[in-house]
Amino acid sequence: MKYVAKKILVLFGTLVVLSFLVFVAFQAVKGDAALSQLGDNATKEQVEALREELGLNDFILVRYGRWLSGAVRGDFGNSSNYSMTVKELMRDKITVTVQLAMISLGLILLIGLPIGIASSGIRSTAGDIAAGVFNQIVMAIPPFFLGIFITWLCGLVLAWFTPGGYVSLSENFKEGIHFLFFPALAIAIPKAFMLIKFIRDSMAGQKSMGYVRTARSKGNSHGRVLYKHMLKNALIPVITFFAMIVAEVFAGSIVIEQVFGVPGIGRLLVVSIANRDFNVILAIVLYIAVIVLTANAVVDVLYHILDPRVSLE
Amino acid sequence: MAFLEMNGLTLSVPEAGRGRKIAADQITFSMQEGEILGIVGESGSGKSITALSILGLNAEEIQIEAGSIVFEDDELLDNKEKDWLALRGSRISMIFQEPMTSLNPVMKAGPQVEEMLLLHEPALAEEQRKSRVLEIFAEVGLKDPEEVFDQYPHRLSGGMQQRVMIAMAMICKPKLLIADEPTTALDASVQDQILALMRKLNESYGVSILLISHDLRVIHSICSHVLVMKAGRIVEQGEIEAVFYHPKETYTKNLLAAIPTSTEDDFLKREQNLSQEAEVTFAVKDLTKSFLIKGERLFGPKTRQVIFQDLSFEVKKGEFVGLLGESGCGKSTLCKCICGLEMPDVGEITFPQAVRENRKPRISMVFQNPYSSMNPVKKVGWILEEPLRLSHVPAETRSARVKAMMEKVGLDETFAKRRMDQLSGGQRQRVAIGLALMEEPDLVILDEPVSALDVTIQAQILALLKQLKKELGLTFLFVSHDKNVVYEVCDRIFRMEEGSLREVTGKESEQ
Structure with a gap:
């Protein structure tokens, strides 16, 4: 209980500090919402008037205070680019990104875990080298290339889905899955293979441990030593790595969402930065921070559950 | 027909360059049922790989070149994988x-022992298995079997962990128990208990024991026969008394001569070369240290555990002071307080000379395992130069001082260009001592500096320390659990027990 309360306090503290830093950082960026709303043809007077109206000329702490008092009530202001509130805008985009992220994570685990575990049991040198080389190749493929490749192969050649189209899951589940599956695959493949490499390395590190020798001296078979003894020990460090993947995937893949035309957080971020849509950017930064911090807190708890030597303090 | 017979076993290991090196050469010995046979030798003598080959547990890169191992009429080297698993x-x-x-850190103690029954007596029901485990736990002297069953290994003390290991090894009533340095990592008093337990199991179960150790005292205390190994060969073997009291080979004689055997009486009788100088290196006055321990319950009150209370003593310049005590008695905490790494609750520690010269006291430390406390990617010369660099000694004089120090600690100057992993244990400890002396310390704390070393190397390092003390007038605080070593080298000895300190003087009621 104490632990949870502490973590929540840290979370809010971090969010306040972070949002303030983003606020300050944006002072250095040329152009603002007034300029981008009115376009290049507006006169100086028009821009100035709009600035005054939007409250952009106030002292930074005043503006931050105004934003913060809204934010704690769940009001993140309006988007200057889209004519809707940030809250409404984010809700739709987050839904899409979270759906995409869930499918990606499912695929990462489905591909990464079994292959990682099975391939760390390979005992022949040749097999081990082959597995290592294949792994390196897949990890080295950049996601955008993989995205384009999958679009070409599955979308154009095999015509399993229509590239560039998108149907939301709530509208039509079957169609929606179709459109989300392939971008999810493009996100998942390189990360799954990183996971495989990480599991293999972690398992290899366990091989020289004393308890493994003890397990063998008891008459455990190779497989039993691997699954009953080494696996749980080897998975402990993997959790931290997996949490990094989780945070990355939930933050929305800018490249993949762009390539497949998925209307998620990643695309919204690109559009908002281009348009100086300050309120939206701020909200996205906070969303990502929440994801990263939550993932880390979950890691701590999982560590405690898996490794009896770690206590939550 | 012998119970275990090893004939001409030859093992090879890959060498750093190309090719292979013989690590065990023509090992031939036999063992009778019920016997306790010791294999003694220094590190790298091949004793462990010889023993591991009986269970087929050597790493893959170790190859069997020739020989045979016959155990109860079975040729073990013909074993298939499934024969090994059954054995x-x-x-x-x-x-x-x-x-x-050696215990799996994420598995409770009970289930780890129970696994033996799962593997070798699969017919047993779950309750039977558990009661067998509790039975053997009681047998090996674990006081609360039910509680130990549900504990993770890190919650148990070293002695209890080794008892769990022994319970695991004995639960299927094997004919032969191989014990590879079973007491080396344990405290002296726990060592004796574990050895007594092994002797008891040998008598009550008739289990034969193959005991591997670098410590001749351990071998002598329970073995009936002994093999002495050196550089992959057996140099001498026979009944324990014969080998110990009438050794034939020079190597065995040297090994026996290097064992520190001094007792408290020897220490008291020995003429103490106590420092004539009246100057005090450091004085400890009314020192008390305690720690707050978290309560049992989540929001329960914290309790205060007193480590030691009202310690007062003085150490004079040029003294070699021993600090004896079991692990957990507070000797490390005392050292940390002296170094300033821990703040005492009450009391003070003063270094008069440092106070006079208006500077901080210079205290350096030498640890049990120098390898893990030094940067592995740097060369010895660089490591030794570091303190001089930090105190802005000009570059020209630095290398000269490093060279002089290497000569003092008995290292050839070519060692300056080597990394720590290219040195032997004794050489590493010489580097550590050199590093500790680099800045003319007021006090050098030696924390179990020879405990991890072979006896002959141990004797050399102790001789080096004595010589350095004499030449340089150093003050040493020697922390150890090994009584014999402390009695042998120290001028004054303090014994720490349950937070109080008593000087060994021969007279009762001190401190």
Whole structure:
């Protein structure tokens, strides 16, 4: 209980500090919402008037205070680019990104875990080298290339889905899955293979441990030593790595969402930065921070559950 | 027909360059049922790989070149994988040096022992298995079997962990128990208990024991026969008394001569070369240290555990002071307080000379394992130069001082260009001592500096320390659990027990 309360306090503290830093950082960026709303043809007077109206000329702490008092009530202001509130805008985009992220994570685990575990049991040198080389190749493929490749192969050649189209899951589940599956695959493949490499390395590190020798001296078979003894020990460090993947995937893949035309957080971020849509950017930064911090807190708890030597303090 | 017969076993290991090196050469010995046979030798003598080959547990890169191992009429070297699995744990079992790392950290103690029954007596029902485990736990002297069953290994003390290991090894009633340095990582008093337990099991179960150790005292205390190994060969073997009291080979004689055997009486009788100088190196006055321990319950009150209370003593310049005590008695905490790494609750520690010269006291430390406390990617010369660099000694004089120091600690100057991993244990400890002396310390704390070393190397390092003390007038605080070593080298000895300090003087009621 104490632990949870502490973590929540840290979370809010971090969010306040972070949002303030983003606020300050944006002072250095040329152009603002007034300029981008009115376009290049507006006169100086028009821009100035709009600035005054939007409250952009106030002292930074005043503006931050105004934003913060809204934010704690769940009001993140309006988007200057889209004519809707940030809250409404984010809700739709987050839904899409979270759906995409869930499918990606499912695929990462489905591909990464079994292959990682099975391939760390390979005992022949040749097999081990082959597995290592294949792994390196897949990890080295950049996601955008993989995205384009999958679009070409599955979308154009095999015509399993229509590239560039998108149907939301709530509208039509079957169609929606179709459109989300392939971008999810493009996100998942390189990360799954990183996971495989990480599991293999972690398992290899366990091989020289004393308890493994003890397990063998008891008459455990190779497989039993691997699954009953080494696996749980080897998975402990993997959790931290997996949490990094989780945070990355939930933050929305800018490249993949762009390539497949998925209307998620990643695309919204690109559009908002281009348009100086300050309120939206701020909200996205906070969303990502929440994801990263939550993932880390979950890691701590999982560590405690898996490794009896770690206590939550 | 012998119970275990090893004939001409030859093992090879890959060498750093190309090709292979013979690590065990023509090992031939036999063992009778019920016997306790010791294999003694220094590190690298091939004793462990010889023993591990009986269970087929050597790393893959170690190859069997020739020989045979016959155990109860079976040729073990013809074993297929499934023969090994049936043999390991049920007919021959093994315990290791570090009980902490030998137990699976994420598995409770009970289930780890229970696994033996799962593997070798699969017909047993779950309740039967559990009661067998509790039975053997009681047998090996674990006081509360039910509680130990549900504990993770890190919650148990070193001695209890080794008892769990022994319970695991004995639960299927094997014919042969191989014990590879089973007491090396344990405290002196716990060592004796574990050895007594092994002797008891030998008598009550008739289990034969193959005991591997670098410590001749351990071998002598329970073995009936002994093999002395050196550089992959058996140099001498026979009955224990014969080998110990009438050794034939020079190597065995040297090994026996290097054992520190001094007792408290020897220490008291020995003429103490107590420092004539009246100057005090450091004085400890009314020192008390305690720690807050978290309560049992989540929001329960914290309790205060007193480590030691009202310690007062003085150490004079040029003294070699011993600090004896079991682990957990507070000797490390005392050292940390002296170094300033821990703040005492009450009391003070003063270094008069430092106060006079208006500077901080210079205290350096030498640890048990120098390898893990030094940067592995740097060369010895660089490591030794570091303190001089930090105190802005000009570059020209630095290398000269490093060279002089290497000569003092008995290292050839070519060693300056080597990394720590290219040195032997004794050489590493010489580097550590050199590093500690680099800045003319007021006090050098030696924390178990020879405990991890072979006896002959141990004797050399102790001789080096004595010589350095004499030449340079150094003050040493020697912390150890090994009584014989302390009695042998120290001028004054303090014994720490349950937070109080008593000087060994021969007279009762001190401090």
